[in-house]
Amino acid sequence: MHRRIDDFMDSITWFSQHPLVDPEKIAVWGLCFDGNIMLATAASDRRIAAVVAVAPMMDTTGDPERREALLELALADRAGRIAGEEPMYLPLVDEDGVTALGQPLGNFFSTMEGLNMPVENRVTANTYMRCVNWNMLHLLPKISPTPVIMVTPEHDQVFPASRQKEAFDMLLEPKEHCILLGRNHFDWMFGDMDVAFNKQLDFLKKHMQL
Amino acid sequence: MHRRIDDFMDSITWFSQHPLVDPEKIAVWGLCFDGNIMLATAASDRRIAAVVAVAPMMDTTGDPERREALLELALADRAGRIAGEEPMYLPLVDEDGVTALGQPLGNFFSTMEGLNMPVENRVTANTYMRCVNWNMLHLLPKISPTPVIMVTPEHDQVFPASRQKEAFDMLLEPKEHCILLGRNHFDWMFGDMDVAFNKQLDFLKKHMQL
Structure with missing residues (x-):
């Protein structure tokens, strides 16, 4: 997670020096x-x-009842890699579409396939330790x-709208919360997207x- | 910070495989x-x-008034390193013994010198970004x-005893809080240390x- 943030900061350094980009x-x-x-x-x-x-x-802490098992697998993953073994992978989702954290990802895989962006169904056990501690x-x-605009699908089945609202409330001004009525975590990306994107553009x- | 935690976990993997160590x-x-x-x-x-x-x-978030200046220096440090420059260092403490975060480190340097463990008075600006976000x-x-035992010098001038107590209260059982009466962050390491160490050993x- 932290390396990901570092990478984004460094990518902004790169963009801000690019002749086509206004760094402001x-x-x-x-x-x-x-x-x-x-x-x-x-x-x-x-x-x-x-x-x-x-x-x-x-x-991303997931179901607290899964925490100890994930930590044990993550430590075994780290120890195995030190011993020269391959990384230990867990599925991103099980056959019910639920992650090892216990979070439902719904139609994530069919959505990504529909977008011609197939995703491998695996995550290292060590990555799950990052999740449960993040x-x-x-x-x-x-x-x-x-300024921050948060866009929340009303029926988000992956991370509930009510909990997105809790996070929004912790932000200070300037901020705006845009609710996508009748949409879920994935389906707002298909059909009429004008409402969603025009709000962001404005x-x-x-x-x-x- | 996270790499430090990773390193300690990996060192425990190493210790637990050592013939002289009982991994339990x-x-x-x-x-x-x-x-x-x-x-x-x-x-x-x-x-x-x-x-x-x-x-x-x-x-380690330090004085909120120093946050923005530290972030700016840290981003300049990262950008400089990408451009091939040397890391940008800030002093660990200024002439009043205060860190760039605004935390008083008291007699840290004289203590370390007294222990024959001299420390360089410098920290990268990027490290301070880790601190303010940690x-x-x-x-x-x-x-x-x-089980956790927290040992708190009554007159801790670096991180106040009252705030150590707040953290202690967030721990669940089993736990024990041991107050070192009359001692500060450094001076408990000199003179009679029996009280401090016997409590930990017990x-x-x-x-x-x-």
Whole structure:
């Protein structure tokens, strides 16, 4: 997670030196867990002019009853790699579409296949240890004065709208919460997307003087 | 911070395979910021049989008024290194013995010199970004059932006893809080140390069946 944030900061360094980019007008956009990561990045990187967090998964700790088993597998994964073994993989989702953390990912795989972006169904056990320990909620009040728009599908089945709202409430101004009525974590990406994207564009235009 | 925790977990893997070590009886001991790191490590590594956290510095976010300046320097440090420059260093403490975070380190340098362990007075700007974002308080309730003893110098001038107590209260059982009366962050390491160490030994004997 932390390396991911480092990488995004370094990519902003790269973009801000690119001749086609106005370094004063770099916004970041993240979906699901990357909504979380973009918020965490913006708390440190003041070059970011605005954040769009769509259906952000603010909590990856998962089912507390699975924590101990995941930690044990993760430690075995680390020890195995030190001994020269291959990484230990767990499925991203089981046959019911549920992650090892106990989070339902719904139609994630069929969606990605539909987008011609097939994903391998595996994650290292060590990665799951990162998930169960990850928490960036303390950074939310520190993002201000960078403007944030959170876009929440009303029927988000992966990370509930009510919990996205809790995270939104921890942000300071300027901020905006846009609810996608009748949509879930995936289906807002198909059909009429104008409502979803026009709200985001209006927000960026307003706050970035576009 | 996270790499430090990873390294400690891997060192426990190494120790637990060593012929002189009983892998069921590995305790970890940490002073000041390493008290914090040992607590964070124990929340994931269930091979740890007990934790001793002495004068733990539970919060490294420092003075909020210094946050923005430190982030700016840290981002410049990262960008510079990508461009092939040397790391940017800030002093660990200024002439008043205060870190760039605004935390007083008191007689840290004279203490380390007295112990014949001289320390260079420099920290990279990027490291300070790790400090201002670090928070592991959410892991404290997850350390149980691993037993923890926290040892707090009554007059700790680096991280106040009252705030150590707040962290102690977030731990679940089994736990013990040992106050070193009349002592500060450094001076408990000199003169009569029997009280401090006998309490720790008694705790380890009790919980590790020594």
